[in-house]
Amino acid sequence: MQRIYIENLQKHVGKEAIIAGWVDVRRDHGKLIFIDLRDRTGKVQCVIVPSALKAYEAGKDLRSEWVVQMTGVVQERPGNMRNDKEPNGTIELAVSEIEVLSRAAEMPFELGTELNLDTYLDHLPLTLRTPRARDIFTLQATLVEEYRTVLRNQGFTEFQAPGIVGGDAEGGAAVFKVEYLKDKAAYLATSPQFYKQIMVGIFERVFTIAKVFRAEEHATSRHLNEYSTLDFEMGFVRDHHDVMETLEKALRHLVKAVSEKHSDILIRFGMEIPLLPQNIPVMKLREAQEIITKETGEDCVNEPDLEPAHERFLCEYARKNLNSDFLFVTHYPVSKRPFYTYEDETDPGFTKSFDLLFRGVEIVTGGQRIHDYNTLVEKIKAKNLNPEKFSFYLEAFKYGMPPHGGCAIGLERLTQKFLGLENVKEAALFPRDMNRIDTLLSQ
Amino acid sequence: MQRIYIENLQKHVGKEAIIAGWVDVRRDHGKLIFIDLRDRTGKVQCVIVPSALKAYEAGKDLRSEWVVQMTGVVQERPGNMRNDKEPNGTIELAVSEIEVLSRAAEMPFELGTELNLDTYLDHLPLTLRTPRARDIFTLQATLVEEYRTVLRNQGFTEFQAPGIVGGDAEGGAAVFKVEYLKDKAAYLATSPQFYKQIMVGIFERVFTIAKVFRAEEHATSRHLNEYSTLDFEMGFVRDHHDVMETLEKALRHLVKAVSEKHSDILIRFGMEIPLLPQNIPVMKLREAQEIITKETGEDCVNEPDLEPAHERFLCEYARKNLNSDFLFVTHYPVSKRPFYTYEDETDPGFTKSFDLLFRGVEIVTGGQRIHDYNTLVEKIKAKNLNPEKFSFYLEAFKYGMPPHGGCAIGLERLTQKFLGLENVKEAALFPRDMNRIDTLLSQ
16 A cells, blocks of 8 residues: 555545654644644644554654654544544544654754754754744745746746856955865855846846855844855847846746745745735836935945945835835946946936845846946946956957846745745745854854 | 737838847848848848938948847848748848847957867857857756656656765765865765755655766866766655656667757757667676677776776767667676665675766666665775764664665766767856866966
């Protein structure tokens, strides 16, 4: 007989079945032993009665997280034990046989308990088994899958970007140094930026899901030292608006997919489907700053960038006044953007770039890129960087590149904001930060 | 008017159209200028006649890899110019207007020329634009996509494995050291092994596509210092055979997808659809060694592993005698496998592990893993490793893990062998090796 997934047990009422999984909860009522058994599809109550001699003996030992296989007959629960609101709330398994596949040590805490973040992170191999963590990473897997689908359907080709690079790609972000072979230094990619631009020369439209690494000593609820980026880049654009349109289409698809597949998860997290109007509102950085200054009295008009508090304020503003949980902010100054950012001819000093804010935080950065070789070399020099160090990248431009642009979505932040998680670390399976790589670094 | 992709031009015969792309080839016949324009969907011949004054002036300058937008009327080619065998071989664009989007420097070589590997790698931003390279990475994108599809359809959940790790995961492979924050050392992942095993505790069935890094000073046609691994891991298995069955199903799906979507690519590479019989043949390492010894006279019976030449021989043997391009070799000795490998109770000293050979090279390694905490701790000690260094990983086992197993497919080798590429570096977009990270390290 084959193992049956717990979500399918309803179809086996009155029949014998084998199920397997983890002991979620054990309850004893008089002489009866009740076990809630959990597999990847759900939970079901199992009843072990003293007359099932061997099973009962085995059942006495069972504790939380033991892995067992149980054989028994699926039966309707007695009337007073029925719970119509729960999956499998009306059935139970009358156990005849128990095979212990794996024992578990005594739990350091109940799995359902609310834990502080440090304790949660200290015990991830165990705490990831909670329904809350399973929900988070189920939804994240959907985001990744649907992101690929929506781009592939628009003619984008997926590629694998390298993790080890020869230098600091953006000439800005703090990079991790790697001891490469033959005593040479290498670095970890801070972005697949250069490679996706090169790939525009091959496939015109490309996307990648890549791990990137930032050697920044942040201790905020928004930063990770390793994260996943959903990048795309597209050729033959008019300007950054084509990129924003493609991004908007992708987000619309993601919101739809999440609301269709995971409305149950949203409900469990107390979250609504994000407000995404016909067109995501767009404002220039300077307009946004004027709104902030006018509404809050805090003058930020000539700042080159938005503070986290400003991003939160703008999102509240957009939700209240523009009926949107998303907001595009464009035209960051040349000084604040990487050298490859396209300057707006009609608005000198400012770039055809954008950030997308979502529920208080920047989740996407993008824009049009410079495609002309000579301009690019000039801009590299203007940032006091050495064009020779970019010779590989520059070769793409030397031999003809179309106008192009793209963007990068932070997967963990996107997940965080869909679910209203307090800390982005909850949206990374095994977060790397200043103090921790799985275990604490100070240990 | 909107840009039209070149593959769709056939539908616009007799009408005006705008196309955009790269100048693939330029030919002059008397006063006529012929341009083959290439976009991501195909090529088409464009004719520029002297009477189209401005276009003709612009056309005179055009050289290979210039990026242009051309407006013109799609027309049938004259009878003697028609080529029914080529896509768009019967039509051409009579150009009325040319907009140069980007110039290109003079080419260092014709893009069609056969190049040696070093020159190819020296100029990847350009050489990846060849039809050959585009074919390779189009097929690779399909492999990745279809791998995910076939696993997802069997209830596997995708997850993102970390790239930075705290230690050497397998206690064997050479690792790259990273200067982490606060003067701490970290390493680059050599495999997502530990994380996918931990994830079995959460989702039972998981897969990931991860970049992994090996600090080995290899100079072979089979090794890369950074590569992509298609990993999966599944719980509640009987033994390694369940893993092999799932892998076989995945491969069957990949072979089918490639033969359906990319038969044109296989033809261009002179490759046949891989031979994949009803059941992939399986032999124990010792049986394989007996065959090698018997057939070649070279005694390798007590060796702990197969030499590359042996793998090639076995694949030829399997193709000739077993009608298969794939061959499972199982039961490698405990001494040659990582500590977490499950020892076969019925064959002491040997493991429930396997390699899958494909066209002369090992492309997959897998097997059943130890799920019992105490056994695992013992095996770590037996390899002279310190269990305390594995405390994070071990926590999964401390709290109950089902029997499980999985495997890792090397994406670049799989691509290489599908297309019969001589060197695996051709199957990595931006290969990292002893001498090169984009540019040569000695520079």
